[in-house]
Amino acid sequence: MRLLVSPDGDGYKVLPSKGGETVFHGRLEVRETSKGPRPAKLRVRRDGDDETRQPDEFIDLARMADGVVYPASADGFGEMAELLDAYDVGLGREEVCRLCLVNGRFTSLWKNDAVLYDGERICVDCARDELRREASFRGVSSATRDRLNDLLRRVGEVDKVVALLEGSLDPELTKFDEMDENVAESVPVEDTPLSDEVRELLEFDSLLPVQAESLGAGLLDGNDLLVASATATGKTLVGEIAGLHNLTEGRGKTLFLVPLVALANQKYDRFDDLYGDRFDVTQRVGSNRISARENRFDPDAGIVVGTYEGVDHSLRTGRDLGDVGTVVIDEVHNMQDDDRGHRLDGLVARLHEAHDAQYVYLSATVGNPEALADALGARPVEYEERPVPxxxxxxxxxxxxxxxxxxxxxxxxxxxxxxxxxxxxxxxxxxxxxxxxxxxxxxxxxxxxxxxxxxxxxxxxxxxxxxxxxxxxxxxxxxxxxxxxxxxxxxxxxxxxxxxxxxxxxxxxxxxxxxxxxxxxxxxxxxxxxxxxxxxxxxxxxxxxxxxxxxxGETEDVVVEYTQEAADEQALANVAFAGDEHRRVSEALLGGFDIDRALGRLRDAGLVRGDEITRLGHVSASRFLSLEQATTVIESVEAGDDPLDTVAELELLDANE
Known part of the structure; x- marks a missing residue:
C-alpha cells in the first residue's frame, strides 16, 4: 500500500492506494504542540459514509505503507514532513495527476503514462475524460471518439486533439494515411502490335502499364474488356486504342459513352482536336422530358461521343447509329446507382442486341471486377497502382x-x-x-x-x-x-x-x-x-x-438491382426497341425482374398492347418516363388539364425521386 497526502485547505487529503485503487478518502487536520506538529482530527469517507477516527490511526497507516508521498507540484509540506519525521516515517515527493486528486483519486505519473492538458501533465484516463467532454459538447459520433482517442495516444496532447474538432490543419493530426505510388515501367510503342497508322494517331512514344496489359488481354483481337484502374492511369486511352484500331481496319465507328453532358462535351472537344483531321467526330447527348436535343450529331461520323441517355434515346426511338465497331462504356460502375443503374444496364443490353461490336468497359471503382466482367462477357484487366502518391x-x-x-x-x-x-x-x-x-x-x-x-x-x-x-x-x-x-x-x-x-x-x-x-x-x-x-x-x-x-471502406461491388418502377421502365424501353423480340433483350439484363408482371402493368396502363408499343408508350419510352409519370399524363389528358400544369407536375415528381 502507498499513502498520498495532499494539501487541502487547512488540512491534508489522505488517500491510501492499493494496486492503483483508492482504499478510502480521508482528511487529516494537524495541530501544533510543544513537540511539534501532531495529528489532531482524522475523518474517513468510505462507501458513502463519513466517520471520525482516532488521529493516531494516520500514523499507523503511514507506518504500514510502502511509501508516503505528496504531489511534486505542491508546496508547504514542511509541517507534514516534520510530523512524519517525528514518527520515523519518510516522506517522498511524487508527480501525480492533479485532476485525479480533485476527484479523490491517486494516480502516479511517474509510474503511468502522462498526457499534456493546458500545459499540465495529467493521467491518460483524465485526458480521455476531458476529450470525451469536448467531443460530447460537439456531438461527435462514437467512431469519431475512437479516432480522437487513437490520436491522443499518438500525440499525447489533449489540446492538439481538441483543436482537430475546430478545423486544425496540423498535418501530424489530420493525416489519415498515404496511398503510395507504385507504377510499373511504360512500354515503348515500337514494342507493341499497334499499327503504324494508329501509332501516328496516338503521337505517344510509350504506353502506360494498364494500356500494355489491355493489349496483352486481346484488345486488338476484338476481345471485350472490363478495365478497372485508378484515375489518371490511362484507361481512357484503352478505349481510344480499340476504337482507332477498328476504325483504321474498316470495322465500324466508335461509340464513346459517358454519364454526363459536361463530360461528353469535354471528350468531344478532345477527340475532335486529336483525331478530327482523320475522322469526323460527332456528339449525341440526351433528351429532356420536353424536347429531344441532338448536338452536332452526324450518323455517318467515325467517332460518336454520347451520354448514356443520348444514345439510349436513339435506340428507343429507332434511329440508326450506323455501322458500329467499338462501344466504350466509361464509368460502368454507374450500373449500381439506385436512380440510373437500371438504365445503363438496359442500354448495354440494347446495344448488344443492335450492334455486334467490341465492347470496352472502363471504371476506376469496381469492387468485384472479375464477377462484373464475367456478367458482361468481358475479360477483366485490373491495375491497382496509382501514378502519384x-x-x-x-x-x-x-x-x-x-x-x-x-x-x-x-x-x-x-x-x-x-x-x-x-x-x-x-x-x-x-x-x-x-x-x-x-x-x-x-x-x-x-x-x-x-x-x-x-x-x-x-x-x-x-x-x-x-x-x-x-x-x-x-x-x-x-x-x-x-x-x-x-x-x-x-x-x-x-x-x-x-x-x-x-x-x-x-x-x-x-x-x-x-x-x-x-x-x-x-x-x-x-x-x-x-x-x-x-x-x-x-x-x-x-x-x-x-x-x-x-x-x-472498401469499394462496393457493382450489383444491378431493380425496383418495380425500374422494371416497368426497362420492359417498356425493350418493347419500344425490339418489338416482339423484347423478351430476349430483357433476359440479357444483368439485373433480373419478373418480365410478365412488368408487361401486365404496362398493358393495364395502355402503354403496351400485346407485345407492341402504343403511341403513348412510345412517347413514355422516348422521354424516359416512369409508369407513375406516364399515368399522370394519361389522367391529365382525360381530365382536360392544362398541359403546362402536367409538365410542371412531372418535373416536381422528378425532383422528389
Whole structure:
C-alpha cells in the first residue's frame, strides 16, 4: 500500500492506494504542540459514509505503507514532513495527476503514462475524460471518439486533439494515411502490335502499364474488356486504342459513352482536336422530358461521343447509329446507382442486341471486377497502382467554419509549385449548385462548375483552370464523374451529393482526381467533416461517421438491382426497341425482374398492347418516363388539364425521386 497526502485547505487529503485503487478518502487536520506538529482530527469517507477516527490511526497507516508521498507540484509540506519525521516515517515527493486528486483519486505519473492538458501533465484516463467532454459538447459520433482517442495516444496532447474538432490543419493530426505510388515501367510503342497508322494517331512514344496489359488481354483481337484502374492511369486511352484500331481496319465507328453532358462535351472537344483531321467526330447527348436535343450529331461520323441517355434515346426511338465497331462504356460502375443503374444496364443490353461490336468497359471503382466482367462477357484487366502518391487528411469543423478552412487550404496549395513547374490547384466538392456558388464567391480566384452552367460558361472555367488562372473550382458530382481537371488537391467540403451520402466508390473516384503524373509530385485530399451534421432528415448517419466509413471502406461491388418502377421502365424501353423480340433483350439484363408482371402493368396502363408499343408508350419510352409519370399524363389528358400544369407536375415528381 502507498499513502498520498495532499494539501487541502487547512488540512491534508489522505488517500491510501492499493494496486492503483483508492482504499478510502480521508482528511487529516494537524495541530501544533510543544513537540511539534501532531495529528489532531482524522475523518474517513468510505462507501458513502463519513466517520471520525482516532488521529493516531494516520500514523499507523503511514507506518504500514510502502511509501508516503505528496504531489511534486505542491508546496508547504514542511509541517507534514516534520510530523512524519517525528514518527520515523519518510516522506517522498511524487508527480501525480492533479485532476485525479480533485476527484479523490491517486494516480502516479511517474509510474503511468502522462498526457499534456493546458500545459499540465495529467493521467491518460483524465485526458480521455476531458476529450470525451469536448467531443460530447460537439456531438461527435462514437467512431469519431475512437479516432480522437487513437490520436491522443499518438500525440499525447489533449489540446492538439481538441483543436482537430475546430478545423486544425496540423498535418501530424489530420493525416489519415498515404496511398503510395507504385507504377510499373511504360512500354515503348515500337514494342507493341499497334499499327503504324494508329501509332501516328496516338503521337505517344510509350504506353502506360494498364494500356500494355489491355493489349496483352486481346484488345486488338476484338476481345471485350472490363478495365478497372485508378484515375489518371490511362484507361481512357484503352478505349481510344480499340476504337482507332477498328476504325483504321474498316470495322465500324466508335461509340464513346459517358454519364454526363459536361463530360461528353469535354471528350468531344478532345477527340475532335486529336483525331478530327482523320475522322469526323460527332456528339449525341440526351433528351429532356420536353424536347429531344441532338448536338452536332452526324450518323455517318467515325467517332460518336454520347451520354448514356443520348444514345439510349436513339435506340428507343429507332434511329440508326450506323455501322458500329467499338462501344466504350466509361464509368460502368454507374450500373449500381439506385436512380440510373437500371438504365445503363438496359442500354448495354440494347446495344448488344443492335450492334455486334467490341465492347470496352472502363471504371476506376469496381469492387468485384472479375464477377462484373464475367456478367458482361468481358475479360477483366485490373491495375491497382496509382501514378502519384496521395495523402488523405481528415479534420472536423462546424459548417460555418468550413469556408475559412477551404480558403486556407486553397491558398496554401496555390502558392506551391511542383517539380514540373505547375502551381497547386484544387477541386472542392460540395453537395449543391447553390453551395457551389456560395463557396466560389467567398474564395479568391475560384469558379463554380456544375451541370447547370451553359456550355460556354463551362468551357470558360475549364480554360481558366487549364491555364492556371484560377486556384480552385467548386463543383458537385459533375467532376467526380471524370471531367478532366489537372488538380493537385481535392477537398470534400461536404460528404453528400444532394440528400444522399457519398458511397465509397464515389468517394474513391472523386479523391482520385488529386494528383496527375504529368503535372504533380503528389496529390492531397482533405475531408472536412461536421460532427453531428446531416443534410436531410432521411440521413441516418452523421457526417463525421460517414467520413470515417469512407476513409476506411472498401469499394462496393457493382450489383444491378431493380425496383418495380425500374422494371416497368426497362420492359417498356425493350418493347419500344425490339418489338416482339423484347423478351430476349430483357433476359440479357444483368439485373433480373419478373418480365410478365412488368408487361401486365404496362398493358393495364395502355402503354403496351400485346407485345407492341402504343403511341403513348412510345412517347413514355422516348422521354424516359416512369409508369407513375406516364399515368399522370394519361389522367391529365382525360381530365382536360392544362398541359403546362402536367409538365410542371412531372418535373416536381422528378425532383422528389
Amino acid at each position: 496521395i495523402e488523405r487528411h481528415l479534420t472536423f469543423a462546424e459548417g460555418t467554419e468550413k469556408g475559412d478552412i477551404v480558403e486556407r487550404l486553397v491558398k496554401r496549395e496555390y502558392n506551391q509549385k511542383s517539380s514540373k513547374g505547375y502551381r497547386g490547384q484544387t477541386i472542392v466538392f460540395t453537395n449543391s449548385r447553390r453551395r457551389c456558388h456560395e463557396l466560389a464567391g467567398s474564395l479568391p480566384s475560384a469558379s463554380a462548375y456544375h451541370a447547370g452552367l451553359s456550355g460556354g460558361e463551362r468551357k470558360s472555367v475549364e480554360r481558366a483552370f487549364g491555364e492556371q488562372e484560377v486556384a480552385a473550382v467548386v463543383t458537385t458530382a459533375a467532376l467526380g464523374a471524370g471531367v478532366d481537371f489537372p488538380a493537385s488537391q481535392v477537398i470534400f467540403e461536404r460528404l453528400a451529393m444532394g440528400i444522399e451520402w457519398l458511397t465509397v466508390g464515389e468517394f474513391e473516384q472523386m479523391l482520385g482526381r488529386a494528383g496527375r503524373p504529368d503535372y504533380h509530385d503528389r496529390g492531397v485530399v482533405y475531408v472536412l467533416a461536421e460532427p453531428d451534421a446531416v443534410y436531410h432528415n432521411s440521413m441516418e448517419r452523421t457526417e463525421d461517421e460517414v467520413a470515417l466509413d469512407l476513409l476506411k
